Amino acid sequence: MSVISTITVTVPGTTANLGPGFDCIGAALTLYNQFKFTPIDKGEETEVVHIAVTGAEAARVDTSAENLVYQAFLKVYHHLDLTPPPVKIDIELGVPLARGLGSSATAIVGGLVGANLMAGEPLERGELMKLAIAIEGHPDNVVPALLGGCRLAATTEDGGWEICDIPWHDRIIPVLAIPDFELSTQEARAVLPKEFSRADAIFNVAHLGLLLRGLETGREDWLRSALQDKFHQPYRQSLISGYEDLRAAALREGALGMAISGAGPTLIALVNVIQAEAVASAMAQAWAKVGITAEVRSLSIDWQGTKSAISTGG
Numbered sequence: 001m002s003v004i005s006t007i008t009v010t011v012p013g014t015t016a017n018l019g020p021g022f023d024c025i026g027a028a029l030t031l032y033n034q035f036k037f038t039p040i041d042k043g044e045e046t047e048v049v050h051i052a053v054t055g056a057e058a059a060r061v062d063t064s065a066e067n068l069v070y071q072a073f074l075k076v077y078h079h080l081d082l083t084p085p086p087v088k089i090d091i092e093l094g095v096p097l098a099r100g101l102g103s104s105a106t107a108i109v110g111g112l113v114g115a116n117l118m119a120g121e122p123l124e125r126g127e128l129m130k131l132a133i134a135i136e137g138h139p140d141n142v143v144p145a146l147l148g149g150c151r152l153a154a155t156t157e158d159g160g161w162e163i164c165d166i167p168w169h170d171r172i173i174p175v176l177a178i179p180d181f182e183l184s185t186q187e188a189r190a191v192l193p194k195e196f197s198r199a200d201a202i203f204n205v206a207h208l209g210l211l212l213r214g215l216e217t218g219r220e221d222w223l224r225s226a227l228q229d230k231f232h233q234p235y236r237q238s239l240i241s242g243y244e245d246l247r248a249a250a251l252r253e254g255a256l257g258m259a260i261s262g263a264g265p266t267l268i269a270l271v272n273v274i275q276a277e278a279v280a281s282a283m284a285q286a287w288a289k290v291g292i293t294a295e296v297r298s299l300s301i302d303w304q305g306t307k308s309a310i311s312t313g314g
């Protein structure tokens with residue numbers, strides 16, 4: 001009988017909200033975290049984990065049993081009422097932490113998918129998705145991280161989720177300006193009001209519609225207004241120093257619009273492919289002028305979502 005030696009799970013980072021789609025839309029990006037799960041022999045001991053992390057920000061990741069990847073791994077076993085096996089988890093970080101690029105979603109999805117494969121794949125993708133949304137608390141990062149592409153998530157009348165794939169025109173490029181400072185999602189959610197006016201709700205519904213059709217058709221006149229929002233960006237801008245300077249620089253070089261990626265502090269510009277390089281360099285310079293070091297990257301949409309491979313031995 002073949003025995004699992006290692007399970008490798010690769011999960012894309014994501015950009016959520018895209019302006020008016022607060023907590024309901026997100027897209028997977030060509031930026032990845034990799035998680036390797038290796039069963040270890042620990043005799044009678046259970047719930048034992050060894051975690052090793054590599055990558056530029058490795059020292060910032062908790063390697064205790066509180067690690068989010070392991071917590072998600074345990075969730076599958078507890079959900080199935082099974083005893084979790086001792087495991088070694090190797091994490092290779094490619095998604096910057098706490099920058100609004102869905103690093104926590106990669107950890108959750110990675111842990112769930114790894115555990116499900118180790119347990120013999122008892123859970124279907126839809127069940128894993130529900131567990132992931134429950135852990136993260138909102139669907140807009142974990143859904144595209146798992147499925148790839150740009151996805152809209154809406155609740156169904158029976159309390160489930162309807163997931164809709166959003167076409168993304170290949171002329172439209174996401175340029176991500178990633179600063180060297182962090183902003184936790186929890187902190188950036190704490191500044192938001194609990195209620196919104198009717199005028200704000202109508203504003204966001206209209207602009208989300210514009211965004212969806214703009215992304216599908218690539219129509220630049222629609223996309224130029226589509227990233228406006230009244231639900232989160234007005235309250236979060238002050239947490240991101242240089243926000244207005246970056247927006248002005250990006251628009252000056254021809255960006256169609258700029259928004260906060262997820263809860264920030266990364267900023268995302270939607271750009272016609274022809275302008276991508278000029279916009280990226282203008283955004284980097286604008287942050288440098290206010291003393292912030294940043295990495296600015298023109299990325300693509302990841303269409304595959306989470307990938308996994310199992311190597312066996314014995």
Ligand SMILES: Nc1ncnc2c1ncn2[C@@H]1O[C@H](COP(=O)(O)OP(=O)(O)O)[C@@H](O)[C@H]1O
Pocket residue numbers: 033061062067068069091093096097098099100101102103104105106107183184185186262263
């Ligand atoms: N690869 C990882 N392994 C373990 N925990 C992680 C990993 N990536 C992110 N996390 C956890 O998620 C936190 C960041 O989550 P959050 O504030 O939501 O930011 P982000 O926008 O990156 O998702 C990190 O501080 C860490 O606790």
Ligand SMILES: N[C@@H](CCOP(=O)(O)O)C(=O)O
Pocket residue numbers: 014016017022023024099100101102103104138140141185188189232261262263264
């Ligand atoms: N809709 C959430 C998205 C958070 O994304 P993250 O990448 O910052 O974790 C929010 O805006 O709070």
